[in-house]
Amino acid sequence: MHKHAxxxxxxxxxxxxxxxxxPAKIGVWTSVRSAPKLAPKTLHERVKAHQAQTKKAKRKxxxxxxxxxxxxxxxxIF
Numbered sequence: 001m002h003k004h005a006x007x008x009x010x011x012x013x014x015x016x017x018x019x020x021x022x023p024a025k026i027g028v029w030t031s032v033r034s035a036p037k038l039a040p041k042t043l044h045e046r047v048k049a050h051q052a053q054t055k056k057a058k059r060k061x062x063x064x065x066x067x068x069x070x071x072x073x074x075x076x077i078f
Contacts, residue, residue, distance in 0.1 A: 012042055 019038035026035050041049075 016040060016042055 016038055019040070022035070022038065024030070024035055
């Protein structure tokens with residue numbers, strides 16, 4: 001399964017979407033421990049969303065009107 005990227009990515013996508021259907025007992029291991037909970041989104045989906053959010057924020061900053069600062073001259077009188 002790990003050799004084939006499409007099969008692996010598809011199974012991870014379905015696992016995250018159908019995580020509520022996962023049984024509480026997954027064999028002997030869960031007789032002593034609690035079953036791990038699957039995340040609502042995969043790590044790759046979270047990274048893509050974060051990158052899109054930061055890219056959108058950068059675009060907003062570059063679209064702001066530029067403010068021209070006027071140089072002020074200060075006279076010092078003795």
